[in-house]
Amino acid sequence: MVGNAHQAESWTSTLRQQQSGIMDLGADFGPADPAAYTMRKPIPDPMPVDRHGPARIIAMANQKGGVGKTTTTINLGAALAEYGRRLVLVDFDPQGALSVGLGANPHNLELSIYNVLLQSDIGVEEVLIKTNVAGLHVLPANIDLSAAEIQLVTEVAREMALTRVLRPVRNEYDFILIDCQPSLGLLAINALTCAHGVLIPLECEFFSLRGVALLLDTIDKVRERLNFDLELEGILATMYDSRTTHCRQVLQRVVEAFGDKVYQTVITKTVKFPESTVAGAPITSLDPASSGARNYRQLAREVIAAHAERR
Numbered sequence: 001m002v003g004n005a006h007q008a009e010s011w012t013s014t015l016r017q018q019q020s021g022i023m024d025l026g027a028d029f030g031p032a033d034p035a036a037y038t039m040r041k042p043i044p045d046p047m048p049v050d051r052h053g054p055a056r057i058i059a060m061a062n063q064k065g066g067v068g069k070t071t072t073t074i075n076l077g078a079a080l081a082e083y084g085r086r087l088v089l090v091d092f093d094p095q096g097a098l099s100v101g102l103g104a105n106p107h108n109l110e111l112s113i114y115n116v117l118l119q120s121d122i123g124v125e126e127v128l129i130k131t132n133v134a135g136l137h138v139l140p141a142n143i144d145l146s147a148a149e150i151q152l153v154t155e156v157a158r159e160m161a162l163t164r165v166l167r168p169v170r171n172e173y174d175f176i177l178i179d180c181q182p183s184l185g186l187l188a189i190n191a192l193t194c195a196h197g198v199l200i201p202l203e204c205e206f207f208s209l210r211g212v213a214l215l216l217d218t219i220d221k222v223r224e225r226l227n228f229d230l231e232l233e234g235i236l237a238t239m240y241d242s243r244t245t246h247c248r249q250v251l252q253r254v255v256e257a258f259g260d261k262v263y264q265t266v267i268t269k270t271v272k273f274p275e276s277t278v279a280g281a282p283i284t285s286l287d288p289a290s291s292g293a294r295n296y297r298q299l300a301r302e303v304i305a306a307h308a309e310r311r
Contacts, residue, residue: 031248032242032243032248033242034237034240034242034251034266034268035264035266037248037251037252037255037266038237038251038255038262038263038264038265038266039264040260040264041264043264043298043301043302043305044301044305045301046083046084046300046301046304046305047308048084049084049085049174052085052086052172052173052174053086053170053171053172053173053174054170054171055087055088055169055170055171055172055173055174055175055176056174056175056176056196056197056307056310057166057170057175057176057178057194057195057196057197058175058176058177058178058195058196058197058198058199058233058303059178059180059191059192059195059197059198059199060072060073060177060178060179060180060199060201061180061188061191061192061198061199061200061215062180062182062200062201062202062208062211062212062215063182063183063184063188063211063214063215064182064203064207064208064211065182066182066203067201067202067203067208067238067239068201068203068236068238068239068267069179069180069182069201070093070097070098070101070179071101071238071267071273071277072199072201072236072238072267072296072299073089073098073177073178073179074089074098074101074102074276074282075276075282075283075284075292075293075296076177076296076299076300076303077089077133077136077175077177077282078133078136078282078283078284078285078296079282079284079293079296079297079299079300080174080175080300080303080304081133081134081135081136082133082284082297082300083300083301083304084135085135085174085175085304086135086136086137086172086173086174086175087135087136087137087173087174087175087176087177088128088137088138088139088166088169088173088175088176088177089102089136089137089138089139089176089177089179090113090138090139090162090166090176090177090178090179090191091113091138091139091140091141091179092113092141092145092162092178092179092180092181092187092190092191093141093145093179093180093181093182094141094142094143094144094145094146094181095143095181096140096141096142096143096145097179098138098140098141098179099138099140099141099142100277100280101276101277101280101282102129102131102138102280102281102282103131103132103280103281104129104138104140104280106140106141106142106143107142109140109142111126111127112127112140112141112142112144112145113127113139113140113141113145113165114141114142114144114145114147114148115127115144116139116165117145117148117152117161117162117165118148118151118152123168124139124165124166124168124169125168125169127139127140128169132281132285133282133284133285137173145187148187149185149186149187152186152190153186158186158190159186159189159190159193159226160190160193160194161190162178162190162191162193162194163190163193163194166194175303175307178191178194178195184214184215184218188218189218189222189226192218192219192222192226192227192230193222193226193227193230194227195227195230196229196230196231196233197230197231197232197233197234198215198219198230198231198232198233199233199234199235199236200212200215200232200234200235200236201236201238201267202235202236202237202238202254203238203239204237204238204239204240204241204246204247204250204251205239205246205247205250206246206250208250209250209253209254212235216232219232232261233303233306234261234262234263234302234306235254235258235261235262235263236262236263236265236266236267236299237250237251237254237262237263237266237267238266238267239267239268239269240266240267240268240269241268241269242268251266263299263302264298264302265295265296265298265299265302266295267292267295267296267299268291268292268295270290270291270292272286272287272290272291272292272293273292275287276292283296284296284297
């Protein structure tokens, strides 16, 4: 924990020194193209699959809100489905943003993930909802899930509740993506306990960089005590704006610190993301030719290639 905290201080102090030295407005602070920082090797096109499962479970986690967890879960899921993979997207945030982003109304749900977690007579198959994207299903959530964190406290093996829920469907899907809430409470620990890997969406911004250290500490503790196989799936730079020096500096620091754990794909800022949320559809469906759709298809190819290498 001390090591990660020291690392965060080192990153941020370096950024402060850089920014305090910006006197010449015409100075060159690195290329605007994010690929100049992250690209390492060609990303192969995915091979078609003739069977599905068992699923690799990936938790989208970052205790800082507004960094692109839900956007990434939805659009990465849709892009993976375009490549013939079957997926479950798990809405594990009481705000229900993932459900809304896929066209579901959390207020009208008869059953949600809350019921599967706490009622033994309800199976996950009863709650799964088909989306408009072929091969993509969502396990929805609403505000009821906020009560689960309190009710699970007295349960035996409370950290394993989500693992129990997802076990019956693991062999039917290729990926299960869990959209975690922006906190490191019991729900987040459940997600990390059942996941194989953690994907950290990281906004190219000063405070997001500092928050990664705390999340890495939590991942280390879960690996030591609950899930010995948990690994860092990767760090995804989001909301990159090539016009700002600050974004370039943060991206450069992240790549220096984490090397090939940083995805080659960088998600650039675009107004299409909030528009797709309002439409209740992934950006790959709403505007297939947009830069955001291209970004997430490239990320999907990276995720598939990394999964193939592990097998």
